[in-house]
Each structure stands twice: as structure tokens, then as C-alpha cells.
Amino acid sequence: MTKGNTMDFTEKTMRLTHAGVMKMLEAAIARATEAGQPQCIVIVDASGETLGELRMTGAKFLSLKSARAKARTAASIRAPSANIPEAVRAGIPAATEGNMTALPGGLPIRIDGHCLGGIGVGSGTGDQDVDVANAALAAIGADLC
Amino acid sequence: MTKGNTMDFTEKTMRLTHAGVMKMLEAAIARATEAGQPQCIVIVDASGETLGELRMTGAKFLSLKSARAKARTAASIRAPSANIPEAVRAGIPAATEGNMTALPGGLPIRIDGHCLGGIGVGSGTGDQDVDVANAALAAIGADLC
Amino acid sequence: MTKGNTMDFTEKTMRLTHAGVMKMLEAAIARATEAGQPQCIVIVDASGETLGELRMTGAKFLSLKSARAKARTAASIRAPSANIPEAVRAGIPAATEGNMTALPGGLPIRIDGHCLGGIGVGSGTGDQDVDVANAALAAIGADLC
Amino acid sequence: MTKGNTMDFTEKTMRLTHAGVMKMLEAAIARATEAGQPQCIVIVDASGETLGELRMTGAKFLSLKSARAKARTAASIRAPSANIPEAVRAGIPAATEGNMTALPGGLPIRIDGHCLGGIGVGSGTGDQDVDVANAALAAIGADLC
Numbered sequence: 328m329t330k331g332n333t334m335d336f337t338e339k340t341m342r343l344t345h346a347g348v349m350k351m352l353e354a355a356i357a358r359a360t361e362a363g364q365p366q367c368i369v370i371v372d373a374s375g376e377t378l379g380e381l382r383m384t385g386a387k388f389l390s391l392k393s394a395r396a397k398a399r400t401a402a403s404i405r406a407p408s409a410n411i412p413e414a415v416r417a418g419i420p421a422a423t424e425g426n427m428t429a430l431p432g433g434l435p436i437r438i439d440g441h442c443l444g445g446i447g448v449g450s451g452t453g454d455q456d457v458d459v460a461n462a463a464l465a466a467i468g469a470d471l472c
Numbered sequence: 473m474t475k476g477n478t479m480d481f482t483e484k485t486m487r488l489t490h491a492g493v494m495k496m497l498e499a500a501i502a503r504a505t506e507a508g509q510p511q512c513i514v515i516v517d518a519s520g521e522t523l524g525e526l527r528m529t530g531a532k533f534l535s536l537k538s539a540r541a542k543a544r545t546a547a548s549i550r551a552p553s554a555n556i557p558e559a560v561r562a563g564i565p566a567a568t569e570g571n572m573t574a575l576p577g578g579l580p581i582r583i584d585g586h587c588l589g590g591i592g593v594g595s596g597t598g599d600q601d602v603d604v605a606n607a608a609l610a611a612i613g614a615d616l617c
Numbered sequence: 618m619t620k621g622n623t624m625d626f627t628e629k630t631m632r633l634t635h636a637g638v639m640k641m642l643e644a645a646i647a648r649a650t651e652a653g654q655p656q657c658i659v660i661v662d663a664s665g666e667t668l669g670e671l672r673m674t675g676a677k678f679l680s681l682k683s684a685r686a687k688a689r690t691a692a693s694i695r696a697p698s699a700n701i702p703e704a705v706r707a708g709i710p711a712a713t714e715g716n717m718t719a720l721p722g723g724l725p726i727r728i729d730g731h732c733l734g735g736i737g738v739g740s741g742t743g744d745q746d747v748d749v750a751n752a753a754l755a756a757i758g759a760d761l762c
Numbered sequence: 763m764t765k766g767n768t769m770d771f772t773e774k775t776m777r778l779t780h781a782g783v784m785k786m787l788e789a790a791i792a793r794a795t796e797a798g799q800p801q802c803i804v805i806v807d808a809s810g811e812t813l814g815e816l817r818m819t820g821a822k823f824l825s826l827k828s829a830r831a832k833a834r835t836a837a838s839i840r841a842p843s844a845n846i847p848e849a850v851r852a853g854i855p856a857a858t859e860g861n862m863t864a865l866p867g868g869l870p871i872r873i874d875g876h877c878l879g880g881i882g883v884g885s886g887t888g889d890q891d892v893d894v895a896n897a898a899l900a901a902i903g904a905d906l907c
Contacts, residue, residue, distance in 0.1 A: 335634065335636050335637070336633060336634055336636055336637030336640060336728075336757040336758070337631045337632065337633055337634060337637060337728060337733065337757075338529070338631065338632060338634055339629060339630075339631055340629075340630055340631065340632050341627045341628065341629055341630065342627065342628060342630050342819075343626060343627055344625065344626055344627060344628055344819045345791065345800075345816060345817070345818045345819050346625050346626055347625070347626030347627060348816065349787070349788070349791070349816070350626060352784070353784070356780065356784070365780075372664050373664075374533055374662055374663075374664035374665070374666035375533055375534065375664070375666065376664035376665065376666070376817075376823050377815060377817060377826060378816070378817050379814075379815060379816045379817070380812060380814060380815040380816075381780060381783065381784070381813070381814045381815075382780070382811075382812060382813050382814070383780045384777075384779045384780050388811050391811075391812060399534065400534065402533075403532040403533050403534035403535070404532055404534075405532075412597075414597075414598060415575060415598075418565065418573055418574055418575045419538060419575065421541075421565035421566060421570040421573065422537065422538040422541040422542070422565065422570060422573040422575055423534050423537040423538050423541075423570070424537060424569075424570045425570070426534050426537060427534050427537075427538070438626075438627060443627065467626040467627075468626070487674075489674045490646065490655075490671060490672070490673045490674050493671065494642070494643070494646070494671070497639070498639070501635065501639070510635075521672075521678050521681075522670060522672060522681060523671070523672050524669075524670060524671045524672070525667060525669060525670040525671075526635060526638065526639070526668070526669045526670075527635070527666075527667060527668050527669070528635045529632075529634045529635050533666050536667060628819070664823055665823055665824065689824060690824065692823075693822040693823050693824035693825070694822055694824075695822075702887075704887075704888060705865060705888075708855065708863055708864055708865045709828060709865065711831075711855035711856060711860040711863065712827065712828040712831040712832070712855065712860060712863040712865055713824050713827040713828050713831075713860070714827060714859075714860045715860075716824050716827060717824050717827075717828070
């Protein structure tokens, strides 16, 4: 067996720092407060592992679970959770043990062409959830959805 | 109680070697690369236990879960996962804790009339997933679906 | 709220490609075959998410689970799984739902000062497991442990 | 059946706001940064339900799980997690499905005689974890442990 070139086995990428995560949480809280709708906010990395979570006073505690599914879905498909194709929309939640969801409120965190993870927001209407997620993306200079 | 003839209590079968599993993974990667759609690939034995898994660079990490469900479904029904009968399609995912799925991309591994397990592929369209699974089956001389 | 500099919110890192994962699996199989001890091999990324898995013919099927815990532990602590400090060795497995283990056979994947994930090997003695994991690291030019 | 006085059926309590949770996270990050040891921080309410979580850059991702167990343990016993009595120390983790742990780093959040929840910190030594948790408690004027 010949020893391969390390170049073939690795590639460069980017990740979010905790300064970025805290900035996103603060911006999400500010926007949710403005809208008068307390929210659950979950931020995950590019592999879906949790980076930060916050349940605002008055938010629905079970929405922390759906916010997590939204964040993980967006990070996995590198697109809004609501973009799940029609063909798999019925079957995919069970086939992924509830990890994947087509509920609106999950957005990918994209900067300079890299997907660094996902944010999921839940407790409000779909529109409110997406609005809060976008406020968090804007705060760190990530692409809006 | 009379002691029975061992012949009545056992029967011969076949199983996949890890050489077969690696060959299938390589063929699946080659086909997915050709199609320009990175995939998650899962291969299980006739009892649904994992033999091999690979998540290609750029594939959706949650698709590893759905690929596992597809592979296990195909090994269990010894037919493509998409063949789940209409009558049970709505109820069977929950009743099997998400193990069984009708999503396309799961194919049985059949050689000489034996079912040796299943392969599940996920991250692309249903057609792309099935195409990659068939490329893996072809590589070891298994029946195509 | 002032908009922060994107530089503060992200940092550069590296990840393993599937070419690297396949190279590691091949090298692990070759070394295990040489040693006459079939093994279960699991490779995870820096967040512990599965990149590749292989159960060799004759390996213990439950060792796939312990190999996964070893790989995730090594990726999390960025050191061999056997290095878990004495003080937490008794309590940490339960507190992490079995995810963290002090069993030998889990090694971090380190290249150029980055930790790209972990490899876990199980089915042999601790020494055999570590030996196979190191063979996989050597094949991609990663630091040996 | 006579209808009782509502006074008999309810009692006043206090809960932590998300402003308090964010203040605790910020203080924990500041102290961990000062100590040069990135940490995972989890804050739960009096029922053990998550209020906030943060994984600092460079912290061990599996320590988020143990930090959660520490926080929940401290909130449940309304005392430091390390105070679990010797008599139940061996048996209680399995009997609570890993929810209760005697690992140091979990402290109750007590203000004016009320227990509002718990904070769990993990990735450092036991002493470092407790120190960071206390810094978070100090930031909101809660009792130190």
C-alpha cells in the first residue's frame, strides 16, 4: 500500500466561534422581544452538534425540541428546513427518527460559500420563526434566506 | 421428547464478506462521483446489522439515518424499500419506530436466490439513490433491482 | 446593536475527505488481517458524527458500538480514549449516556495541529485495537499515538 | 367533596429569566477564557428542563452531555452534584438512566431561599468546572457553593 498525499485526504473549511454563537443568540432575543413573541433558539455546527441553545422566558418548552430538529435539518441540507422536497416530506421525519423536519424556522449558516451549521427557532408562527433566525444570521454577516 | 435430526433444525445460507462490502462502497462512491451528487451509503446484513457505512464529503449528515432505514427495510422485506405496499405505507414507519421506510433508495442484496442483506443510499433524488445502490450491487454480481 | 466583524465569529479548520476515510478503512483491514484478528472500525468527524464504519467478517457485532464510543471519545478529548483521567473514569460513561469510554482503541485524527475526528477499533485486545487504529492513521499521514 | 381553598393548593416561587441565563453564560465564558480552559455550560430550570447551553470553541463536545447531567443533578438535589451521598454514588447513575451524576461541576441556582435550577460545567478539571459555575452564580447574585 502506497502512502497517499495528505492533500487528498483533507480539505479546508470554516467553523463558528462561540463569540459568533453568543452574537446570534443576542440578536435572536432582541428580534423576538421586539416582535413580542418569546422563542426557543438552537444553533448547531456543520455536523449538527449543538453549539448553543436558549429558551426565552415564556417560550414553549417543547419548541426547544422542534427548534433543534429545524437547526439540524438546515445544517444537513444546507438550505431552509421548509425546502424539504415534496417527494420525501411525508416519509423523511420517521426515517430519521424525527431529526429531519420540513417545519419552517430552520436556516443554514452560510458565510463565504461555506455552510458552518444551522439555526432553528420555534414557538411563534413560521414567519416569526424565520424572521428571528434571519436576524441572528444578519448579526454575524451570514447569508440571509 | 425425541431428539430431532439436526437437519431439520438448520439450513445453509450465505453471507457477505467485508471484501464484498468494501467493493460495494467503492462502486457506490464511483457512481455518485460520476453523477456529481455526494451520497450516504449503508450496507447491512440479513439481520439488518450494520456491515459498512460511508458518508461522502458534501453528503447530508442526516441522510445517513434515512439510508440506514432504507437498507434495513430492503433487507427485511427482501425487496426495494419503495415496494412497501400502499396499505401499510402510512402506518408502518411509526409502528417500527422509524426502522421501516417506503422512501426509495433501499435495495436487497440477492445472490443465487439468497438475500444477504440490504443497501441504502441517501442524499440525492430517489432516482439517483437507486442508481447508486444498483451500481454497488452490480460490482459484486448481485441481482439488480 | 453594532454589526460585528465576521472575522471574530468564524475560524479556519480542516476536515477529512471520504478518500481519507476509505484509505483509513483499507489500512485498518490490512493490518487486522495481518494480525489475524477481525475488527470493527469506526471513523467520526470532529463533532463525533459518523464518516465511515466497517465490521470485518468474524468481528464481534456489538464491538461496533464500543468502537463508536471509542472514536467519539477520542474526537471529543482530542487524545486516546484510554487517557480519560482517573478522577472521572468511573462516572463519565453514565453521565454521557455511554458515549464516553476509557476503553483502549480510540485515537484522535490529528494533522498539522488540527483534530479532524477520531477512529475507534474493537474486537481484539486493547493492544491489537490500538495497533490497527495507528495503521489507519499512518496511511493518511496523521500523527501516531 | 368540599372545594378547598386555593391557598392550600398552590405556593409562590421564583424562576430565572432569559436575561439571567444570558448573564450566567457570559460570566461563565469570561471566567473560562481567563482560565484558558474552554468549557461546555448548561443551565436548567427547577424541573431540569434546559434554559440555555453553550459549547465554547475548543471544548469537548461530549462534555455537553455530562454538563447537562451535572446541571440536572444539582437542580434535583438542590446541592452540588459532587454532594451525592457515598451510599448511592455507585448505583444512582444507572438507576436514573445516566441523569444523575456525582461528577463535580454541577451547582444549584439558589436565590432568597428558592432553588431556581442548576448549572453544569464540563471540559476542565473538577475544580475548574466548579470555579466557572460559581462565576456564573456570582454574576446574578445567587448563593455561591
